[in-house]
Amino acid sequence: MEKLLENRIHMAHLPTPIQFMPRLSDELxxxxxxxxxxxxxxxxxxxxxxxxxxxxxxxxxxxxxTLVSCGGIQSNxxxxxxxxxxxxxxxxxxxxxxxKPAEIEGNLLLDRILGAETRFFSVQDFRDISGVEKSVTxxxxxxxxxxxxxxxxxxNAIGTLGYVQMVREVAAxxxxxxxxxxxxxxxxxxxxxWLGCRHAKIQTxxxxxxxxxxxxxxxxxxxxxxxxxxxxxxxxxDFEGAEQHIDDHHVGIGYALNTDRELEQLVRFASLExxxxxxxxxxxxxxxxxxxxxxxxxxxGKTVLFVHTGGHSGLFPKHSEFRRMFS
Numbered sequence: 001m002e003k004l005l006e007n008r009i010h011m012a013h014l015p016t017p018i019q020f021m022p023r024l025s026d027e028l029x030x031x032x033x034x035x036x037x038x039x040x041x042x043x044x045x046x047x048x049x050x051x052x053x054x055x056x057x058x059x060x061x062x063x064x065x066t067l068v069s070c071g072g073i074q075s076n077x078x079x080x081x082x083x084x085x086x087x088x089x090x091x092x093x094x095x096x097x098x099x100k101p102a103e104i105e106g107n108l109l110l111d112r113i114l115g116a117e118t119r120f121f122s123v124q125d126f127r128d129i130s131g132v133e134k135s136v137t138x139x140x141x142x143x144x145x146x147x148x149x150x151x152x153x154x155x156n157a158i159g160t161l162g163y164v165q166m167v168r169e170v171a172a173x174x175x176x177x178x179x180x181x182x183x184x185x186x187x188x189x190x191x192x193x194w195l196g197c198r199h200a201k202i203q204t205x206x207x208x209x210x211x212x213x214x215x216x217x218x219x220x221x222x223x224x225x226x227x228x229x230x231x232x233x234x235x236x237x238d239f240e241g242a243e244q245h246i247d248d249h250h251v252g253i254g255y256a257l258n259t260d261r262e263l264e265q266l267v268r269f270a271s272l273e274x275x276x277x278x279x280x281x282x283x284x285x286x287x288x289x290x291x292x293x294x295x296x297x298x299x300x301g302k303t304v305l306f307v308h309t310g311g312h313s314g315l316f317p318k319h320s321e322f323r324r325m326f327s
Contacts, residue, residue, distance in 0.1 A: 001199050004233065005165055008053040009060065011087060012040040015169040018305065021273050028293045029300040033177070034275065035170065038282075038310040043110060044083035046076050046310020047189050050162030051154035052084045058158050059090070064148035068136055070095040070129060072256065073120075074280070076311045077153050077186075079107040082116035091145070092116040095136050097126040106317040153186025155221060157228035163192025164199060170305065171200045179298055182307040183285035184208040184246060187221035189309060194222075194245075195237055204305070209288035210248040211281050212255035219243050250288035256280045256314075262287065263321060278311030279318055 016039050021032045040049045059067060067085045071078040071094070078094045085092035094111060100120045104112060111118060121132055133149050140147040153159075170177065180197075184190050190208040197204055210218060222239050229235045253259060258279050266283050270276045277283040289306060292298050315322075 001164065001195075001235070004161055007057045008161070008165075009056045009088065011044070011053055011056070011084060012049040014040070014050075015172070016040055018170070018173050018175075021275065023272050024269070024275070027272075028290065030293055030298060031175075031301070031303040033175065033303070033305045035166075035305055035307045037166070038308045038312065040310070041083070043114070044080045044087070045312070046080060047163070047307075048077045048080035048154055048310075049084070050166055051159035051188060051192075052080060052150075052162075054158045054161045055148075055150050055154055056084055056088060059148035059150075060088075062148060063146060064090065065146045066091040066093060066140055066148065067150060068093045068095070068133075068140065068147045069150040069154075070097070070126075070132060070152050072096065073098050073101060074107045074256065074314055074317055076107060076278075076281075076314065078116075079110050079114075079313060081150060081154075082111045082114040085116065086114045093136060093140065093147070094118050095132050096120050097123060106315075107313045110313060151186075153188055155186040155188025155191070155225070157225050157232055159188045160192035160195065160225055163189050164196040165192075166307075167193060167196025167200050167202065170196075170204070171202055175303060177204045177305040178302040179207060179304045180204045180307065181207045181209065181285060181289040181304065183281040183309055184210045184218055185212060185281055187218050188225065189307075190218070190242075190246070191222050191225045191239070193307070194239060194242060198238060206245050207289070207292065208246045209250050209285035210246060211284045212251060214248040215243055215246045218246055218248075247288055247292075250284050250291065252284060258283070258318070258321065260321075260325070263318070263325065267322075267325065275308075276312060276315075277308070278314045280314045281311050282308055 016036045025032045069081045073096050137147045229237045
């Protein structure tokens with residue numbers, strides 16, 4: 001594992017700070033800290049940059065000239081791929097789920113500013129993501145380009161190394177954490193954090209709060225990553241018991257969809273601590289953590305770390321929903 005962790009292109013501003021939340025700690029009855037992975041970079045901010053440091057290294061080793069990836073129209077991951085491409089002088093092509101919107105805003109605006117080519121596919125097409133990959137990469141190869149495919153969320157064995165590395169920063173912090181919470185969107189951040197804790201022999205209990213899909217889906221993705229470690233690196237990694245650490249009861253009304261009550265809580269946390277969460281990932285994961293604490297799943301007085309994986313650009317396409325609150 002140590003050798004694999006060297007195979008990266010340094011782009012993120014690391015280590016990211018870990019900050020204590022005094023007022024939320026008093027309110028919840030725990031010692032709450034935030035791992036500010038929203039500060040990994042400005043435009044490319046969030047957890048995806050950690051993964052991309054390793055994926056870019058692999059792309060360069062394979063002589064690629066174009067990064068290709070996929071996600072929703074407001075994908076944080078796609079925005080990060082667009083930034084990383086521009087930063088390293090590579091081209092970028094993004095396959096996006098849904099019809100081309102009338103307004104270019106949020107992450108999609110940043111994708112275009114950063115020079116990414118955007119292709120739009122129907123929800124039906126996206127159910128066969130391997131077909132989307134083949135369609136886009138085949139066209140690029142026919143046009144003389146050398147594409148490197150990055151899976152959704154950067155979640156494969158290579159990308160997970162970014163969060164194995166993140167755990168080193170947590171281990172070096174002078175406070176030991178009883179619990180660690182993070183959002184589950186594609187599985188790679190959870191998988192990397194899980195492996196990182198085992199590699200560093202940290203006893204922190206990990207909690208993944210799903211913001212889409214269910215536990216069965218994420219376990220299938222995590223087991224795929226396990227197979228990749230074996231097939232690509234000849235390494236057996238252990239995810240035994242991981243399903244017991246995934247909570248899929250906080251997806252709410254759907255992926256990237258929010259109730260007024262959820263957004264009201266986002267505003268309350270921001271005004272209470274200056275902690276601005278994003279509406280798609282970190283808000284739902286944070287609310288899941290609060291629910292665990294309030295129901296006694298986390299004992300009072302315990303020390304808890306919440307990993308803020310970024311996504312602030314996702315606030316801006318929600319302006320009409322916030323307008324109702326502030327009118």
